[in-house]
Amino acid sequence: xxxxxxxxxxxxxxxxxxxxxxxxxxxxxxxxxxxxxxxxxxxxxxxxxxxxxxxxxxxxxxxxxxxxxxxxxxxxxxxxxxxxxxxxxxxxxxxxxxxxxxxxxxxxxxxxxxxxxxxxxxxxxxxxxxxxxxxxxxxxxxxxxxxxxxxxxxxxxxxxxxxxxxxxxxxxxxxxxxxxxxxxxxxxxxxxxxxxxxxxxxxxxxxxxxxxxxxxxxxxxxxxxxxxxxxxxxxxxxxxxxxxxxxxxxxxxxxxxxxxxxxxxxxxxxxxxxxxxxxxxxxxxxxxxxxxxxxxxxxxxxxxxxxxxxxxxxxxxxxxxxxxxxxxxxxxxxxxxxxxxxxxxxxxxxxxxxxxxxxxxxxxxxxxxxxxxxxxxxxxxxxxxxxxxxxxxxxxxxxxxxx
Amino acid sequence: xxxxxxxxxxxxxxxxxxxxxxxxxxxxxxxxxxxxxxxxxxxxxxxxxxxxxxxxxxxxxxxxxxxxxxxxxxxxxxxxxxxxxxxxxxxxxxxxxxxx
Numbered sequence: 260x261x262x263x264x265x266x267x268x269x270x271x272x273x274x275x276x277x278x279x280x281x282x283x284x285x286x287x288x289x290x291x292x293x294x295x296x297x298x299x300x301x302x303x304x305x306x307x308x309x310x311x312x313x314x315x316x317x318x319x320x321x322x323x324x325x326x327x328x329x330x331x332x333x334x335x336x337x338x339x340x341x342x343x344x345x346x347x348x349x350x351x352x353x354x355x356x357x358x359x360x361x362x363x364x365x366x367x368x369x370x371x372x373x374x375x376x377x378x379x380x381x382x383x384x385x386x387x388x389x390x391x392x393x394x395x396x397x398x399x400x401x402x403x404x405x406x407x408x409x410x411x412x413x414x415x416x417x418x419x420x421x422x423x424x425x426x427x428x429x430x431x432x433x434x435x436x437x438x439x440x441x442x443x444x445x446x447x448x449x450x451x452x453x454x455x456x457x458x459x460x461x462x463x464x465x466x467x468x469x470x471x472x473x474x475x476x477x478x479x480x481x482x483x484x485x486x487x488x489x490x491x492x493x494x495x496x497x498x499x500x501x502x503x504x505x506x507x508x509x510x511x512x513x514x515x516x517x518x519x520x521x522x523x524x525x526x527x528x529x530x531x532x533x534x535x536x537x538x539x540x541x542x543x544x545x546x547x548x549x550x551x552x553x554x555x556x557x558x559x560x561x562x563x564x565x566x567x568x569x570x571x572x573x574x575x576x577x578x579x580x581x582x583x584x585x586x587x588x589x590x591x592x593x594x595x596x597x598x599x600x601x602x603x604x605x606x607x608x609x610x611x612x613x614x615x616x617x618x619x620x621x622x623x624x625x626x627x628x629x630x631x632x633x634x635x636x637x638x639x640x641x642x643x644x645x646x647x648x649x650x651x652x653x654x655x656x657x658x659x660x661x662x
Numbered sequence: 663x664x665x666x667x668x669x670x671x672x673x674x675x676x677x678x679x680x681x682x683x684x685x686x687x688x689x690x691x692x693x694x695x696x697x698x699x700x701x702x703x704x705x706x707x708x709x710x711x712x713x714x715x716x717x718x719x720x721x722x723x724x725x726x727x728x729x730x731x732x733x734x735x736x737x738x739x740x741x742x743x744x745x746x747x748x749x750x751x752x753x754x755x756x757x758x759x760x761x762x
Contacts, residue, residue: 477685525693528686528735649697 263500264488265295278429278622285627293485293640296507303510304645317512318348326354329462331454333358338393340567340574341466345503347573358408360448364415372601382582385598391579414446419607420614428618437584437596444491452495465490467502469566470517475536480644481517516570523569533562593635664724668717669756675712680747687739700726
């Protein structure tokens with residue numbers, strides 16, 4: 260059996276649903292730990308020898324692997340750095356990509372609910388990505404690569420109070436930062452379902468996710484977070500979801516990315532503080548304990564930009580990207596994030612939000628607040644830390660030679 | 663290839679020889695000079711009376727060693743503190759260089 264998004268351990272019990280795992284952990288006054296193909300990444304990490312390969316070469320291998328494994332490839336495209344890198348990998352290497360699938364609240368786009376703005380990069384201005392990035396990409400693609408089918412799905416059509424059921428909350432969503440995200444997790448390509456039901460091997464490819472590196476006790480580590488792995492599989496194609504980067508099918512890719520990111524930090528020692536473990540920073544960095552949410556977010560953004568610089572050679576840093584929807588926002592209603600602002604124009608929105616709140620509260624009241632990230636968002640569960648083979652005991656001695 | 667023999671002599675055994683403990687500096691040095699095989703080997707021996715530390719290191723080329731000497735980060739974080747430390751603690755340094 261394959262576990263697309265891994266599973267959780269509470270003591271020794273395996274629980275696939277994150278929500279149930281957190282409830283169980285709360286009952287037992289313990290924590291839930293996330294498993295994501297630990298043994299495969301362990302083994303690949305111990306035997307990793309591809310230090311000299313380029314990231315582009317690794318991406319090409321992954322694209323070829325997907326091409327050889329499936330009859331039809333669909334890329335879930337957002338215009339962001341992760342999926343853009345995948346698109347360009349296919350195009351530059353002349354590897355056939357059949358289809359790109361874009362989710363966008365199209366019917367709200369033309370109603371004057373927002374004004375495209377290239378200056379405001381807050382999450383509330385997320386919708387400008389359509390005008391400033393995505394629409395242009397799709398037009399370019401249609402003109403230059405007409406062989407690639409473009410499908411746009413409007414996830415706002417399902418924003419109703421009937422949409423939110425216990426099944427959705429408990430069994431199919433590993434993380435619930437926002438109503439919009441939950442809708443998108445359950446909006447699928449019509450073509451994917453049709454082809455899969457016709458017997459074709461169809462891959463639905465997601466650009467998940469950027470590597471996370473940590474520097475602790477002089478050693479470098481790689482880890483994953485479960486909030487990255489939360490794609491919902493198409494019910495008509497349950498085994499077709501593929502994460503491009505963090506994948507047990509080619510664990511060397513994520514390990515290679517992590518090596519490259521760690522090497523970047525080693526070459527830029529003045530930035531290593533960004534990836535120091537929190538325990539070290541709390542103890543040694545004046546002011547760390549007093550950092551504001553905005554300061555933490557600025558660090559998060561800087562780290563993300565460094566990863567893009569290292570891992571996404573095709574990325575143009577002038578492209579517009581709005582901030583991610585984080586939970587600590589402006590006293591918004593439960594389940595609502597800043598980018599949901601235009602959804603309020605939907606006549607069904609208020610009832611849908613109330614239904615969300617009704618269901619989600621019924622789970623939240625069973626979860627220990629220590630297992631929450633904010634009042635309505637569950638904590639991030641991290642994979643184990645994999646030590647990267649990047650250091651040795653030799654340097655300590657060797658530094659003496661320059662004295 | 664170039665071989666450096668550095669002889670450090672301290673006035674008494676209770677004074678430790680300079681050693682950078684900064685993990686970030688170590689990581690940087692590793693990345694710049696060891697992983698790239700600019701430093702090939704480094705063997706240290708301590709005299710019986712524990713006063714003299716002899717360090718024999720081999721570098722791939724003169725240019726590789728010059729990379730170290732002209733590296734601002736290493737200058738600020740390794741060379742300068744070690745020199746200051748040695749001066750402060752009366753540790754004498756004698757260096758011989760030979761091409762091999």
